[in-house]
Amino acid sequence: MKAIIPVAGAGTKLRPHTYTQPKALIPLAGRTILSIIIDQLVEAGIQEFVFVVGYLGEKIQRYVEQKYPDLTCHFVQQNSREGTGHAILLTRDIVQNDEILIVLGDTICEGDFSELINSPVSLLGLKKVDDPRNFGVAEMDDQGHISRVVEKPQIPKSNMALVGVYKIKETEQLYDCLQSNIDQQIKSHDEFQLTDALECMIQHNVQFKPFKVSNWFDCGRKDTLLETNAILLKKYKLAANPVLPYEGTIIIPPVSIGEGCNIKHSIIGPNVAIGDNSVISYSIVKDSIIGSFTNLYEVVLKSSLIGSDANIRGLSQSLNIGDNTEIDLG
Known part of the structure; x- marks a missing residue:
């Protein structure tokens, strides 16, 4: 079995971060979104992966090849x-x-x-949601099979959302569809959707059953990304990543601090x-994600997403700042 992971999207809802970093490589609870997905699949027994890359795809390929040298990986370019x-x-x-x-x-x-x-049968990952209009939606029949799927319906007939996990046995039929x-230029919302296939x-009598997931974390927007970071920090407990003592600094768990960090009086x-x-000095940081090689001095941050190589001085409350940024709020 092969795992296919599409990571070609531009991540427009997470700009400015995704101008310089693929969404899949944004840090999350001491890891990246992509590494969490790959580790999960490797643990389940998958050893061969196909990554569909596009925007900043060379960063995806370099990351995967360096972090997972023992896996069999293919990279397919989606130019449009x-x-x-x-x-x-x-x-x-x-x-x-x-x-x-x-x-x-x-x-x-x-x-x-x-x-x-x-x-032994094909499965589609499902999760009950309050408002399914922004997702693919699955309708069920009396036998527990999926009878219909629709991409982002305006009037949903079900509240079971497709969560982005699909086990397909009938691959020839999938590719034919x-x-x-x-x-035939059959599109939904101006794109060729997997849901439509x-x-x-x-409609050609392939049966799908539901695979109900216990948790589903949306990493596509700043607010939900920060919520997911908080949930996963508590879940992982980071036993393998102990927090070191830092000069004059109070650490309030859960936190994840990367290697080589210099933190004092914070x-x-x-x-x-x-x-x-x-490097973080004389600062207060809570409910936030801070990238690598970033320098914070005399700032107060909450609910913030800060990219890598950023330099921030002064005082603030909530920021959404991309990579290679310098800000002086003093």
Whole structure:
């Protein structure tokens, strides 16, 4: 079985960070979004991955090759962003007729992935949501099968959202439906959607059952990314990443502090993740994500997302600052 992870999106909702960093590589609870996904799949037994890259794709490839040298990895370039359906179709020659597991590169789900991989039938990951209009939506029949899927319906007939995890056994039918939709220019919301290809398969009598995830973390916007960071910091407890004593500094768990950081006369936490080699002095930081090689001096930050190589002096409350930024608030 091969795992396909589409990571070609530009991450427009997380700008300015995604001008210089792929969304999948944004730090989260001492790791990255992509590493959390890969580690989860490797633990379940997956050893071969196909990454669909585009915007800043060379950073994705370099990161994966350096961090996971023992995995078999393929990289497919999506030069034009035409949707998830188009992205998956580009992997056809690599996948051939193997079973596949598709996991979208901006979503973290928790569930029994071993059960998912070993299922004798195709499965779609589902989670009940309050407002499903911004997601693909699955409708169920009386036998517990998925009878219909629709991408971002204005009037949903179900509150079961597709969470971005798909186990597909009938790969030939999937690729045929993807190609057919592109040939016929069948789009939803101006893009070729994977959801539409799944609906095509359902109409051709392919059966899908639900795979209900226990948790689903949305990493596509600043607010939800910070919430996810706080949840995962508590979950991981970072036993393998002990917090060192820092001069005149109070650490309020949970926090994750990267290697080579210099912190003094500050209060850090709760719910803070700091990248490698950052310097923080005379500052208060809570409920925030701080990138690598960043310098904070005399600042008060809460609910902030700070990129790498940023230099901030002065006083602030809530910031959304990208990489390679210098700000003086004094």
